[in-house]
Amino acid sequence: MDFDHSPKVKDLCDRLNAFMEEHIYPNQELHNQQLQEMGHGIEHWENWGGVPIIEELKPKAREAGLWNLFLPESRRGGGLTNLEYAPLCEIMGRAPWSAEVFNCSAPDTGNMETLERFGTEAQKKEWMEPLLAGEIRSCFSMTEPDVASSDARNISLTITREGDEYVINGRKWWTSGSGDSRCKLFIVMGKTDPEAEPYRQQSMILVPRDTPGLTIKRMIPVFGFSDAPHGHGEILYDNVRVPAENILLGEGRGFEIAQGRLGPGRIHHCMRMIGQAEVALEKMCKRALERRPFGKLLSDQGVTRERIAESRIMIDQARLLTLKAADRMDKVGNKEARKDIGMIKVVAPRMAAQVIDWAIQVHGAAGISSDFGLSYAYARARAIRLADGPDEVHQNQIARLELKPYTNERV
């Protein structure tokens, strides 16, 4: 047992931190300005695309050897285990837009991992290469407005074989990333066989953005934020036809693929949340040392101190739990590690939302404005608590696994 990262990981962290200091943090303001110019408001989503400063920094990141760091067990990725990649996610999470600079953005990472594990050579060639090169972006179209889709069995979009094609019909929303005009690939989950056993009904299929019948109806705001240029789209699939070879892995394998991509994605999300929480705690400390209502610095007030202490405790605990889950995934695989993965899904976004909320409180009304980035950070954390199923679904699963040794129930 050892709580220190290896020299290799420490070195990567140092290099990534140096890049952030030199290229990311000083450009935050510029990045926001460029977004504004692009048309940040949700009604302008059709103008969304690459942000100039990001495009400018990508080659620098590549040059610095900080490109495609994810993707364990593949020669295409950074050659890092989940445990080794995790602290890098935390660092990138400190400025969420930076992930794209390193070609480590969700959902592209998950989509590339899916293609790497389950794609054919042709699929890899067509989609994975431009994705790895950062030339296009992609999205994952799973959640539906009309059913409780945290239970994947409820999914109702149909994927029907007709000759050499599949025909897709249904409605999705929260298809994150679809707002970006560079997003060329939609990985769509739907039902190929409603009569099969529950976990063999779903399939995943690759749909190019420009396929006729695929309509992006609108972008959905998150607490009033547009998340430009990424966006969360509502997508109508109306008799969308794609070649039969676009199916991933084969009919009925959708659930299996979904399970496979969940683990690493959650590590990434959780570590990013931890990065966000660290930033919020820093802001909380700094603000508390500046403001002096009623003749006493906020940082000298007991309630503020309690929250700073609790924030540190919650962040450190969440980080350790997440790193341990990554270690378990590396050692025993996603399936055996599913209780660990479920636990961090509950813990990390909830922790981040709480720490950010306390930071908001220390900032007073400034906290809920957009001047300090805290209200946006809160909205993101609150959203992540719901992404991949709400806390309750995971708590339920954790409890079942915990109860299992005392019962004969098949879990």
Place this chain on the structure above:
Amino acid sequence: MDFDHSPKVKDLCDRLNAFMEEHIYPNQELHNQQLQEMGHGIEHWENWGGVPIIEELKPKAREAGLWNLFLPESRRGGGLTNLEYAPLCEIMGRAPWSAEVFNCSAPDTGNMETLERFGTEAQKKEWMEPLLAGEIRSCFSMTEPDVASSDARNISLTITREGDEYVINGRKWWTSGSGDSRCKLFIVMGKTDPEAEPYRQQSMILVPRDTPGLTIKRMIPVFGFSDAPHGHGEILYDNVRVPAENILLGEGRGFEIAQGRLGPGRIHHCMRMIGQAEVALEKMCKRALERRPFGKLLSDQGVTRERIAESRIMIDQARLLTLKAADRMDKVGNKEARKDIGMIKVVAPRMAAQVIDWAIQVHGAAGISSDFGLSYAYARARAIRLADGPDEVHQNQIARLELKPYTNERV
């Protein structure tokens, strides 16, 4: 002791509810659409003004005897005590935009109350009459970006006498309502005498919107919401000159006026929060009865039931506490009732934020979109937790009053 409202109040509630059913709820969609057409995004604030459906409904409300219901102890108002007006605020709070239909919107109500209690006849004639008639709107400019203004002694805007005029210099933000082009009156709080004793330094002064030197720099979003057409302005006062008679009550009386207006305003805010929480609980129940993840209605799941029960408990407790505070204000005055008023300030918005957050959780990702109004309701409740000073300021004051009987400290 009696927990039922008087027949007079019950009758008013019935009539107000009937109006809501007939004119407000069915027009929510239309109201939102009209807002959208006006330019809901924060960058379009210069287009903001009256919403057609509101203007259309105002005469109907007037006709129905549901106009200017606030303003206790004045022939100009509804002739209701705080306790009697409170339940009407809850009802209007169910659809926040409806308050304007009844000419009962903040901050106009507080401003009218201020003018009624402390204004000269000339001031009343110029400003109060068009406000009572619903022809113009007004705002209250107190919070400053550069100091912890929950402690009013920190306020730094200067109001300096020069001959027959006062010259105003400083910067304010969160001047709510200033986004609306119909907002013609700014009541500004600032320092006339920095050498006076702490609570005699501040004054309030009336500033017409078009006075040279008054510049609205921007509207500040709450989370990502613009609060159009109301808006929360950042205002620059650069050598703004107004006639000396625009001062309210006299130099050094600002703190006293501020105290006077706080009590009723808090009752109104808290009751509106309770109305919002009731709506959120209704939505939570309805959604829970519709969604069936993992083969079981959400409404049959223990965690949902626990939250529904806790919501009902929290709402009912907050309502009783608020009504009791109103009763105390009516019986012993704002000053004697300040512990009661402090308590509801802490309780009601926090309760609403929690109930709304649970409602969001039951709605899943739909909860953080704008489709159910819940994320906006959350943002408002979170903002109210900070308005008039954050919870901590009030908790501190409550504790001081609680400790007082056991000590000789002057409280």
Place this chain on the structure above:
Amino acid sequence: MDFDHSPKVKDLCDRLNAFMEEHIYPNQELHNQQLQEMGHGIEHWENWGGVPIIEELKPKAREAGLWNLFLPESRRGGGLTNLEYAPLCEIMGRAPWSAEVFNCSAPDTGNMETLERFGTEAQKKEWMEPLLAGEIRSCFSMTEPDVASSDARNISLTITREGDEYVINGRKWWTSGSGDSRCKLFIVMGKTDPEAEPYRQQSMILVPRDTPGLTIKRMIPVFGFSDAPHGHGEILYDNVRVPAENILLGEGRGFEIAQGRLGPGRIHHCMRMIGQAEVALEKMCKRALERRPFGKLLSDQGVTRERIAESRIMIDQARLLTLKAADRMDKVGNKEARKDIGMIKVVAPRMAAQVIDWAIQVHGAAGISSDFGLSYAYARARAIRLADGPDEVHQNQIARLELKPYTNERV
């Protein structure tokens, strides 16, 4: 709507408070000493009986017109409604042993109310008269060790008719009050007809303490406290035979009787909890004004102040909710008021446990000793959270009633 008690109730409160000041508070130490001498430890329970100081004070209470104040709608009681009696319970709750001085102790009050409502004249003559006179005590034997008896349908003790007698067999525990040798009457709940419909299977029957076959196996501690001389007994009923006329109201009426007694008892319990919480808050304030770790009074520290403020808020809210439930019971009856009664059952003991726990924290290690009565108060509050079913059962019921208007489910 009016939040002040009537002059009649205020006068009763004043008189009761005066009695507490003169006779109860000054004798707390003596009361504890006499208990100690009697043998406070759980292994000495067979010595338990009347405490001398209580017996001494009873005639004084009677003389002061403070005797049998409970029992609404009966010429035998104090002629008070539930709403009127409630504040008296709070005052007595400040020193729990005082209730017996006024012949207002649980479970005698509930048992007397049961006899008054459902007993025959003979039953009243035999049991109610000595109870009203404070000559004997009684207990209520319902909870069973082997089943989840928060669901009364699970009760398994059998009451079987044989000729002119009923034969009782089963095991009960938490038969509170059975430790006192003056406890002469056991009201026992059990099944007369396991084949009847679920809520008609149970009956209640009167069993004199000395009936052969009734064995008190032990007293059960609450945390480490014995609750002497009251005690919580485990009782074995082994072929206990009583005359057929000892049945209450008739076979199959047990559930109905149980429902009837629950309402008022909960008001009493909750108000006593509020009294306990007030005492804890007083102690918290006083201690905070005395202790000065790290150079600063606890009462000047933000965290302490936050807890004092939250305690005041929680206590006031719980009191209002309880008084409102009492008002509803008086106006619409126990059944219609069952949501209100469920809510206070959840709120009041939980609130008291929290306030007492904070008081403990302010006292440091002294708080968990027995020197300040706080650890005992905590244990009692924690126990009340479980008595009459744990919080979860009530939350579930509240939620069902809340959901009802939106569904067709029979609730």
Place this chain on the structure above:
Amino acid sequence: MDFDHSPKVKDLCDRLNAFMEEHIYPNQELHNQQLQEMGHGIEHWENWGGVPIIEELKPKAREAGLWNLFLPESRRGGGLTNLEYAPLCEIMGRAPWSAEVFNCSAPDTGNMETLERFGTEAQKKEWMEPLLAGEIRSCFSMTEPDVASSDARNISLTITREGDEYVINGRKWWTSGSGDSRCKLFIVMGKTDPEAEPYRQQSMILVPRDTPGLTIKRMIPVFGFSDAPHGHGEILYDNVRVPAENILLGEGRGFEIAQGRLGPGRIHHCMRMIGQAEVALEKMCKRALERRPFGKLLSDQGVTRERIAESRIMIDQARLLTLKAADRMDKVGNKEARKDIGMIKVVAPRMAAQVIDWAIQVHGAAGISSDFGLSYAYARARAIRLADGPDEVHQNQIARLELKPYTNERV
């Protein structure tokens, strides 16, 4: 970074677990019975001493190589680092009385560590040898009833040099372990020089139990529990005289010694709390699978599942944080690791109290009886939250260290 224990530690854990299975768990009932026979009630403390079953098992533990496992960096101990010893503490913590079987009980471990680090050879010979042999026990007399002794500077007992002796005067309480007649050594903290700088005023001195003037006034209960045969004594030191050489390390070194012993002791306490929490969670699961109120197993109810999941999450997080603190202590020393040590002091007992409280709730009234050990476990966890200073003191210290990088304050 690696989250698995070394083979050496895994082997020790296996052997310790095997011993627990064979000798400890099967004897829990017997142990309790023997305690009862000894006179478990607090008024019988003068009879307290060794429990037969413990004495019987000690040689077996010694034989199994499971003796004196603590004491890092010393040939007298188990040769284990803090990180290596930690998981053994968790295992022993599952049955708190077992620690003595392995001669690993508090406060003897801390006292032995103190003697090892700071004692003279003569002191070691006289006291450490019989302690290491498990022949005597010892206590640590620091907390005082009359001052806030979480701030060690407040300590008021005096240790005054007179010729070749020190004279000790003062009152202590919560001198844990003093109830046991085998406790022969009292390590007493007091002031030798009230004029010295704040952290040089205190000294520690060795006082044999039988020294004239040392009177044990009483044992103090914890939530009604006696903690026999250990006990928490109130001790009067009335002109107690000991030879000058009994001083530890020298005058004015008391604070320094206290700091040195805190670190490892907290690791031990926290790991034992984690062991207790694991046991409570096991009991919670088992009970939940047995009880079926309202027709549905508790283990199938959402609220129970939520608590089981949260318990697992909280336990795992607390364990990781504690192990990390141990790792830091081993690598950078107690002083550098003080933020880590402060954090686990806050987290672990609070977590245990919460998990145990949930376990109580699942057990219903049985949970607060003594039949399942849960109420006693709760009382212990609640006590540990106050031992070595309440949570608030540690939160304050953590916050100061967290704020330090942003300020110039000397921390």
